[in-house]
Amino acid sequence: MFKAIADYFKEIYQTIRGLLVGMGVTGKYIAHARREIITQEYPDNRDTLQMFERFRGEVVLLHNEDNEHRCTGCSACEVACPNGSIEIIWARREDPETGKKKKQLETFVYHLSMCTMCNLCILACPTDAIKMGHNFEHAVFDRSQLTKVLNRPGSRLEKGVEE
Amino acid sequence: MSELVLTGPETETALTQEYFINMGPQHPSTHGVLRLVLTIDGEIIRRVEPHIGYIHRSIEKMCEHDSYRQIVHLTDRMDYLSCHMNNEAVCLAVEQALQIEVPERVKVIRTIVSELTRLASHQLWWGVMGMDLGAITSFLYGFRDREMINDIFEETCGARLTMNYNVPGGLMFDIHPNFQKRTKDFVAHFCTKLPEYDRLLSDNPIFRSRTEGVGYLSKEDAIGYGVTGPSGRASGFACDVRKRLPYSAYPQVEFTEIIRTEGDCFARYKARILEMWESLRIIEQLIDNIPEGEFQAPTKQVLKLPKGEYYQRVETARGDFGVYIISEGNKSPYRLKFRSPGFSNLFVLDKVARGSKIADLVAIMSTFDYVMPDIDR
Numbered sequence: 001m002f003k004a005i006a007d008y009f010k011e012i013y014q015t016i017r018g019l020l021v022g023m024g025v026t027g028k029y030i031a032h033a034r035r036e037i038i039t040q041e042y043p044d045n046r047d048t049l050q051m052f053e054r055f056r057g058e059v060v061l062l063h064n065e066d067n068e069h070r071c072t073g074c075s076a077c078e079v080a081c082p083n084g085s086i087e088i089i090w091a092r093r094e095d096p097e098t099g100k101k102k103k104q105l106e107t108f109v110y111h112l113s114m115c116t117m118c119n120l121c122i123l124a125c126p127t128d129a130i131k132m133g134h135n136f137e138h139a140v141f142d143r144s145q146l147t148k149v150l151n152r153p154g155s156r157l158e159k160g161v162e163e
Numbered sequence: 164m165s166e167l168v169l170t171g172p173e174t175e176t177a178l179t180q181e182y183f184i185n186m187g188p189q190h191p192s193t194h195g196v197l198r199l200v201l202t203i204d205g206e207i208i209r210r211v212e213p214h215i216g217y218i219h220r221s222i223e224k225m226c227e228h229d230s231y232r233q234i235v236h237l238t239d240r241m242d243y244l245s246c247h248m249n250n251e252a253v254c255l256a257v258e259q260a261l262q263i264e265v266p267e268r269v270k271v272i273r274t275i276v277s278e279l280t281r282l283a284s285h286q287l288w289w290g291v292m293g294m295d296l297g298a299i300t301s302f303l304y305g306f307r308d309r310e311m312i313n314d315i316f317e318e319t320c321g322a323r324l325t326m327n328y329n330v331p332g333g334l335m336f337d338i339h340p341n342f343q344k345r346t347k348d349f350v351a352h353f354c355t356k357l358p359e360y361d362r363l364l365s366d367n368p369i370f371r372s373r374t375e376g377v378g379y380l381s382k383e384d385a386i387g388y389g390v391t392g393p394s395g396r397a398s399g400f401a402c403d404v405r406k407r408l409p410y411s412a413y414p415q416v417e418f419t420e421i422i423r424t425e426g427d428c429f430a431r432y433k434a435r436i437l438e439m440w441e442s443l444r445i446i447e448q449l450i451d452n453i454p455e456g457e458f459q460a461p462t463k464q465v466l467k468l469p470k471g472e473y474y475q476r477v478e479t480a481r482g483d484f485g486v487y488i489i490s491e492g493n494k495s496p497y498r499l500k501f502r503s504p505g506f507s508n509l510f511v512l513d514k515v516a517r518g519s520k521i522a523d524l525v526a527i528m529s530t531f532d533y534v535m536p537d538i539d540r
């Protein structure tokens with residue numbers, strides 16, 4: 001009987017103590033609310049937002065100032081891609097300088113909606129023509145906008161890049 | 164007014180009737196799209212029938228058309244909280260088949276990243292567990308600490324969740340120069356935060372009375388149903404693949420396999436908390452001793468596995484994950500089967516939850532730590 005009453009009060013004491021210890025933790029963070037902020041106010045910090053160098057946001061085809069890219073149209077990336085996000089359309093064209101017929105990139109189609117950002121295409125490319133871009137704001141109103149042509153209009157193959 | 168006729172088992176105080184309700188497929192505490200058909204008698208659960216398939220993507224079938232390099236990234240989409248370990252399992256199986264000896268550096272980095280993934284997974288589980296039982300604070304704290312790990316992953320692997328950092332033969336990139344510093348910062352930071360987890364939740368009397376003695380799973384049933392991972396070890400089933408069949412750098416590190424015998428929800432909870440300390444210990448042992456060397460072993464461009472069958476097991480955050488490859492000598496497997504820990508852990512639910520209350524079911528499911536894409540694949 002006496003023990004039961006003692007246990008009863010012991011339990012109440014332990015419960016209150018346990019709750020206060022837990023509240024001590026939360027209280028500490030209320031008191032030092034400024035010290036450990038890890039969240040970022042995203043749309044407001046867009047100008048200063050710096051992604052990590054290896055961040056994978058989308059596949060981009062690099063162009064230099066003269067509107068030249070390094071893609072030879074070899075289709076290695078298309079083969080490496082696990083889900084068919086890349087379609088390389090190429091044609092045999094005459095090289096204006098040598099006069100020989102050569103494989104050339106016509107259109108680099110990239111289906112962003114299917115891409116899983118696995119990086120395999122980047123690893124497969126023999127000429128480092130493509131790279132992972134840092135843009136992650138991909139929301140659009142229509143799905144068709146997610147199918148992109150990556151080579152810019154009028155762009156050519158950079159000189160000296162061989163398959 | 165006609166008299167209501169009740170059928171069913173008669174209790175001392177009232178006539179009751181068994182009926183069934185659906186929990187899910189859209190229910191916050193099922194952690195994904197899982198439908199549970201509960202046969203209940205008042206508040207008491209008589210039977211639990213899990214219905215899965217809502218997020219089935221036929222990953223195993225897709226693997227039959229993909230090359231071995233491409234398969235790796237699909238495993239990210241299964242148990243996304245243990246994605247690195249899943250990747251590693253496929254890579255180890257391919258390396259075993261092709262007899263590729265990966266450099267020491269790769270083994271150590273793989274182990275460190277695996278343990279970081281395990282920590283991130285357990286942190287998320289801890290936060291969600293608290294939230295399932297009504298404590299939203301733990302969710303915020305769990306995510307706060309997980310953020311540091313995500314930053315490490317983003318810097319080194321390029322992605323925060325589906326990292327795809329392993330390739331057959333090694334790693335996709337070498338570690339980032341900041342990797343070691345960031346990891347050490349994280350370990351120092353988290354060593355001070357983990358005791359807070361205990362103060363906030365483990366020692367909370369309300370939390371304890373909701374988990375202690377609830378959802379008992381015996382050792383025999385754990386073995387019988389193949390419940391692995393922290394859930395199995397909480398029932399006394401020594402099933403840690405890292406100890407039983409060590410792979411990567413696990414043979415060279417010291418850590419304790421956490422085994423508890425109570426088998427209830429609190430034991431499963433405690434097993435995971437203690438496992439986090441062990442993960443920190445493993446990282447501390449390895450982070451200063453990353454050997455110099457290559458981050459990839461030389462491999463052929465197109466990987467063709469010799470004809471045969473290959474099986475590789477790893478320990479993910481949820482348990483024993485297995486990859487079984489049957490190769491006909493082509494560049495894609497003839498058949499690929501994943502043994503996912505979540506599947507076995509889910510189907511023991513009926514056994515565990517019978518006789519407990521509906522509110523207990525939420526606690527039980529939380530401590531088994533289900534990730535639905537892992538179960539459905």
Ligand code: SF4
Nearest residue numbers: 081115116118119121
């Ligand atoms: S990142 Fe992966 S999924 Fe995306 S285009 Fe490249 S290979 Fe295909």
Ligand code: SF4
Nearest residue numbers: 071072074075077125
């Ligand atoms: S692998 Fe590189 S060079 Fe070849 S088609 Fe793709 S982007 Fe062009």
